[in-house]
Amino acid sequence: MPESNVLPLKPKDSQKAGAGFLISVDALGYRRGGRSLLDAVSFELGRDPGITVLLGPNGAGKSLLLRLIGGLIRPDSGTIRFSPDFRGPIGMVFQKPVLLRRSVRANLLHALAIARIPRRERTGILARLLVEADLTHCAESPARALSGGEQQRLAMARALVGDPVLLLLDEPTASLDPAATAAFEALVRKVAGEGARILLVTHDLHQARRIADDVLFLHKGRICEHTPAATFFRAPASGEADAYCKGTLLT
Amino acid sequence: MLFYSQLLEIVALSLEVSLVAVMLAALIGIPLGALLAIGRFPGRTALIVLVNALMGLPPVVVGLGLYLLLSRSGPLGILQLLYTPTAMIIAQTILVTPIIASFSHQIFADLHREYDEMLRAMRASRWQTILTLIREARHALITAILAGLGRALSEIGAVMIVGGNINHATRVMTTAIALETSKGNLRLAVSLGLILLALSFAINLALHFLRSRLERAAHA
Numbered sequence: 041m042p043e044s045n046v047l048p049l050k051p052k053d054s055q056k057a058g059a060g061f062l063i064s065v066d067a068l069g070y071r072r073g074g075r076s077l078l079d080a081v082s083f084e085l086g087r088d089p090g091i092t093v094l095l096g097p098n099g100a101g102k103s104l105l106l107r108l109i110g111g112l113i114r115p116d117s118g119t120i121r122f123s124p125d126f127r128g129p130i131g132m133v134f135q136k137p138v139l140l141r142r143s144v145r146a147n148l149l150h151a152l153a154i155a156r157i158p159r160r161e162r163t164g165i166l167a168r169l170l171v172e173a174d175l176t177h178c179a180e181s182p183a184r185a186l187s188g189g190e191q192q193r194l195a196m197a198r199a200l201v202g203d204p205v206l207l208l209l210d211e212p213t214a215s216l217d218p219a220a221t222a223a224f225e226a227l228v229r230k231v232a233g234e235g236a237r238i239l240l241v242t243h244d245l246h247q248a249r250r251i252a253d254d255v256l257f258l259h260k261g262r263i264c265e266h267t268p269a270a271t272f273f274r275a276p277a278s279g280e281a282d283a284y285c286k287g288t289l290l291t
Numbered sequence: 292m293l294f295y296s297q298l299l300e301i302v303a304l305s306l307e308v309s310l311v312a313v314m315l316a317a318l319i320g321i322p323l324g325a326l327l328a329i330g331r332f333p334g335r336t337a338l339i340v341l342v343n344a345l346m347g348l349p350p351v352v353v354g355l356g357l358y359l360l361l362s363r364s365g366p367l368g369i370l371q372l373l374y375t376p377t378a379m380i381i382a383q384t385i386l387v388t389p390i391i392a393s394f395s396h397q398i399f400a401d402l403h404r405e406y407d408e409m410l411r412a413m414r415a416s417r418w419q420t421i422l423t424l425i426r427e428a429r430h431a432l433i434t435a436i437l438a439g440l441g442r443a444l445s446e447i448g449a450v451m452i453v454g455g456n457i458n459h460a461t462r463v464m465t466t467a468i469a470l471e472t473s474k475g476n477l478r479l480a481v482s483l484g485l486i487l488l489a490l491s492f493a494i495n496l497a498l499h500f501l502r503s504r505l506e507r508a509a510h511a
Contacts (some may be wrong), residue, residue, distance in 0.1 A: 112411055132412035138405060141509035142426055150423070154415045182509055198413075 046081040060124060062087040062206060062237050063109065068118035070104060070261075077101050078108070078261045080118070085206075085239065087123060089137065091232050093248040093269070094241045095259035095281075102241040104131075106208045107260065109239070129155065129201030131207040131236075135214050137191045139183040144175055144194055147183045151198040160269070173197035173227060189220025196227055213247065225251050242284060245285060249273055257281040259289070292478070302486055305463040308376055308450065309443035312383035313391075316439055317390025320388045320414050321432060325421055339396065345389035350382075354452030357382050361453065374455040379463070382449035387439040394435030398428050430509070433502045437495060444491060 061084040066101050070078040078101045085092055094102050107113050109120055140147050147285045148169055170176045173193040178186060183194055192212055199207060209228070213221040228251060232238050242248055248255060252269035257278065264278035276282040283289035327339050360364050361373040390430045402424050410420050447465035454461035456470060464487045471480035 043463060056375040096300075110412060130412075134408065134412075140423070151413060154410075155414045184509070187451050201413075254436060286385075 060084075060086050063123070065109070065119045065121045065197050066121070068105070068108060068120065070101075070108065070113075071116050075125050075206040075263065076261055077104055078115070080237070081120075081258075081261070081263050083222060083256055083263055083266050084261065085237055087205075087237070089232050089237055090253035091237045091238045091240060091251050092254050092256060093246050093252035094239055094256045094258060095245070095252075095284075096243065098243060098286060100258040101261040102243075102258055103135075103210050106239065106241050111206050126205065129202040129204045131201075133195045133199050133207070133209045133212045135211040137195035139191060139194060141184060143180050144170075144181070144183050144186070145179045147194060147248075153199045154214070155202045155203070169197040169200060172200065172230070174223070187220065189216050191224055192216060192220070192224055193227055196224070200231065205236060207236050207238045208253060209238060211241050212241070213242075213244075221247070242291075255281075257284070259284070298479070298482065298486070300459065301462055301464055301467050302490075303481065304376065304461070305444065305487075306490070308463060309383060309440065310377045311344030311477045311496050312380045313387055313436060315380070315384045316355075316387035316391050316443075317432075317436055319384075320391030320435070320439070321395045321425070323388075323392040324397075324435075325399045327392070327396040327423065329417075329421060329424070342392050342396065346393050348386060348389065350386055350446045350448035351452065353382055353450075354449035356452050357385070358451070373453060374457060376454070376459055376461060378453040379450045379461060382444045382453050383446060385450060387443050388422050390442055391435050391439045394438060394487050395432060396430075397425055398431040398435065402427055426450060430502050430505045433505075437498050441491065442492060443493075444487065457495050 055146060063101060064084045066082050068078055068081040069076065080176060081101075082099065094105065096102050102276060104113075108115050109128055112132075125243060137167075140150055142150070145166065148166050149162060167176075170179055173196055175190060175197060176189060183191065186194065197208075198210070213224050225247070228238060229239065232253075240251070248269070252272075254266065254268050255272040256266045257264045257272070257276070259280045264280045265272070265276065267277060271277075272281065275284070280289060313489075323342070326333060329344065357378065358373065361366045361370065361378055362368055365371070372381070406420075406424065406427070410423060415423065445465065447469060450456075450461070450463055451466050451469070454463065454466065456462050456466040464483050468480050468483045468487070471477070471483070
């Protein structure tokens with residue numbers, strides 16, 4: 041459970057809000073240096089598994105929003121509420137994987153130790169994670185000697201420690217080639233298929249088209265729309281999203 | 292064989308004093324560096340400036356200060372430590388600690404910048420964070436220790452004043468070289484000088500290989 045900006049939900053609130061959400065973001069605001077970077081951001085993520093793509097141009101505030109949800113920074117205003125039965129960690133993967141200067145296996149064991157997983161369970165979970173991320177062949181290699189795609193899959197495997205219900209991925213494929221991107225997207229789909237809700241930040245329309253179940257479109261710190269992917273790409277509700285899809289959005 | 296036994300005695304005492312001093316300085320300096328890099332407490336910036344300034348501490352001044360403390364009429368005179376190897380170890384520890392602390396601070400600050408977000412996303416406790424960083428810093432810390440060792444082995448001002456360069460008791464390589472040179476006993480002086488150089492090279496070489504082996508293993 042993230043320690044910051046979490047308001048435990050009272051039972052009557054959850055009835056009011058409907059039983060369906062995993063997290064509910066309400067009127068979130070973040071300002072720095074007199075500039076409003078996020079303004080009145082509100083949306084809900086359902087508790088059903090799936091992939092939500094947080095789409096928007098550079099500088100829209102996508103990564104910032106992800107860090108606020110992950111509890112790495114605190115909002116200036118607004119709240120982020122988790123469903124009352126929200127359990128366990130939030131997995132995070134960043135654009136540039138920060139891996140320990142140790143082997144793949146040692147990186148995962150370190151994450152298991154940080155998460156205080158009992159020692160006797162670690163070997164089993166480790167083997168499962170290596171298979172899940174397709175890293176069994178390089179388990180003993182130094183993590184920083186892996187290819188970019190393998191490094192990012194290792195970061196993903198590490199984020200899966202503790203079986204998070206919610207995963208926050210910040211442009212995880214921005215510096216990967218097409219093959220590595222495809223492999224990473226396959227892993228993301230697999231994890232979503234196993235029951236996780238994934239919030240993935242990207243500015244890549246093609247990627248959004250490939251993997252999104254629903255799309256949150258963010259522009260200049262405001263949510264322009266939150267629609268199912270099929271609707272979004274057929275007929276975006278907002279003028280900004282429409283312009284972005286056509287490549288004519290001015291930032 | 293007097294020449295060789297005397298030589299051996301001097302070399303052994305030099306190594307003992309400097310190695311023990313560097314070990315103590317590492318035990319104090321590395322956690323201090325980590326604290327300065329990761330901790331947030333009032334006076335932290337002042338302490339960083341102070342530690343960095345103390346890197347350039349003149350050994351003679353440290354020797355003099357310690358002499359005043361340890362001399363018979365000084366506040367710590369009762370310990371009767373003046374002109375003992377213990378006093379020399381204390382002096383060199385004072386000289387080396389700021390060097391190791393300052394290097395460590397820089398190393399930990401860089402690593403902390405790199406790992407901070409990742410460790411917070413993993414919900415690592417403060418303790419887990421520090422242990423992770425120390426483990427990740429292991430190669431770089433060897434350089435910090437080397438710098439400290441270089442300072443300790445080559446230093447003469449402090450050990451001369453608090454050790455007194457007493458034959459068979461507190462005579463180390465640097466003080467012996469100074470003495471033998473002034474006596475005109477150049478044979479012993481040059482031998483000692485060469486040994487000191489060789490030792491420095493050997494220690495640096497050994498740690499260099501240790502470091503590159505560790506780094507190859509981790510591909511840092």
